[in-house]
Amino acid sequence: MSEIPNEKILTKMEELLNVASDYTRLKILYAIMDEDKSVSTIIEEVGASQSLVSHQLKVLKRANLVATHKEGTKVFYKLADEHVNSLLKVVQQHAEE
Amino acid sequence: MSEIPNEKILTKMEELLNVASDYTRLKILYAIMDEDKSVSTIIEEVGASQSLVSHQLKVLKRANLVATHKEGTKVFYKLADEHVNSLLKVVQQHAEE
DNA sequence: TTGAAATATGAACAAACATTCATATAATTG
DNA sequence: CAATTATATGAATGTTTGTTCATATTTCAA
Numbered sequence: 738m739s740e741i742p743n744e745k746i747l748t749k750m751e752e753l754l755n756v757a758s759d760y761t762r763l764k765i766l767y768a769i770m771d772e773d774k775s776v777s778t779i780i781e782e783v784g785a786s787q788s789l790v791s792h793q794l795k796v797l798k799r800a801n802l803v804a805t806h807k808e809g810t811k812v813f814y815k816l817a818d819e820h821v822n823s824l825l826k827v828v829q830q831h832a833e834e
Numbered sequence: 835m836s837e838i839p840n841e842k843i844l845t846k847m848e849e850l851l852n853v854a855s856d857y858t859r860l861k862i863l864y865a866i867m868d869e870d871k872s873v874s875t876i877i878e879e880v881g882a883s884q885s886l887v888s889h890q891l892k893v894l895k896r897a898n899l900v901a902t903h904k905e906g907t908k909v910f911y912k913l914a915d916e917h918v919n920s921l922l923k924v925v926q927q928h929a930e931e
Numbered sequence: 932t933t934g935a936a937a938t939a940t941g942a943a944c945a946a947a948c949a950t951t952c953a954t955a956t957a958a959t960t961g
Numbered sequence: 962c963a964a965t966t967a968t969a970t971g972a973a974t975g976t977t978t979g980t981t982c983a984t985a986t987t988t989c990a991a
Contacts, residue, residue, distance in 0.1 A: 741864040741879070742926060747857055749929035750922075754855030759949075760848050767838040776968060782838070789950060791969055810958045810967050820928035825847075827924050829839060831917035832846035856979075873938060886980060888939055907937050907988045 756800040757824060761785050762793050766816065766825060769803065773815030853897040854921060858882050859890050863913065863922060866900065870912030 742750070756762065764783045768774060774782070780790045794814060797803045804817045816822060839847070853859065861880045865871060871879070877887045891911060894900045901914045913919065 739864060739867045741861050742929075746926065746929045747860055750860055750925045751855055751857050753925055753928055754851050754860075758848055758851030758855045760844060761949080763844055763847055763851075764838050767836060770836045777966090786951075787968075788952075788970090792950080795969080807958095812968065818928075820924065823924045824921075824928070827917065827920045828847045828850055829843065831850055831915075831921070832839075832843050858979080874936090883981075884938075885940090885982075889980080892939080904988095909938065 752800060753802075753824075756796060756802060757821075757828075759793070761789060762797060763825075765790065765793060765797065765814075766802070766821060769814050769816060770822065770825070773806075773813045775808075775811040775813050777811070779814065849897060850899075850921075853893060853899055854918075854925075856890070858886060859894060860922075862887065862890060862894065862911075863899070863918060866911050866913060867919065867922070870903075870910040872905075872908040872910050874908070876911065 741747070757766070761783065764785070765779055768779050768782045776787075776790065776794065779794070780787055783790060785793075794803065797814075798805065801817050802821050803814045805812055805814050807813070838844070854863070858880065861882070862876055865876050865879045873884075873887065873891065876891070877884055880887060882890075891900065894911075895902065898914050899918050900911045902909055902911050904910070
């Protein structure tokens with residue numbers, strides 16, 4: 738029997754879904770799905786402006802969907818955990834049928 | 835190797851995630867997760883106004899996340915398919931840790 | 932057919948948000 | 962240091978969206 742989760746959980750769920758539910762951010766998440774990549778690489782692969790990608794990376798980071806590390810002047814982003822992967826897979830399956 | 839899905843798929847994914855990413859709609863989805871329920875029952879369990887619930891049910895219906903059938907003056911809503919269940923489970927797991 | 936119960940719809944509004952443009956900061960190299 | 966490359970930040974803006982209030986529609990019973 739699945740009850741409605743409490744407010745705290747629901748709010749967290751809402752936040753995760755909200756962050757994932759954007760065209761540009763979805764593209765970014767896929768871009769860094771298999772290996773971490775620098776911002777400039779992400780910009781290329783996603784095909785959006787430098788500013789937009791940077792802004793959206795910040796949104797993803799604030800929501801803990803991605804993690805970063807620095808190498809010289811470059812910043813590398815990767816998915817924060819496996820849940821993000823699972824989420825994308827489930828949603829993609831739904832979208833593909 | 836996971837490539838970035840094409841525009842059509844991404845747009846569908848974005849739509850599904852968008853529709854799911856709302857506090858009221860999440861509550862509604864959970865309310866009808868195990869069995870279909872009438873709008874009045876959903877209103878009670880979700881604890882939102884009649885108008886709001888009705889508006890959000892329409893959003894869920896337009897996006898094909900729920901299906902309906904009528905019995906007299908009552909309208910019953912249920913989840914449209916199993917993907918919605920899986921999606922909620924994955925997201926809830928992420929939110930609960 | 933009048934009334935009541937259940938659901939849907941439309942207008943209105945504030946709040947949130949994606950994107951762009953311009954500018955700032957940080958690190959590296961000559 | 963100056964110049965350049967990589968990334969971040971902030972303001973501005975047009976659009977979308979969640980919610981409320983008021984009203985409409987539908988179905989059934991008396």
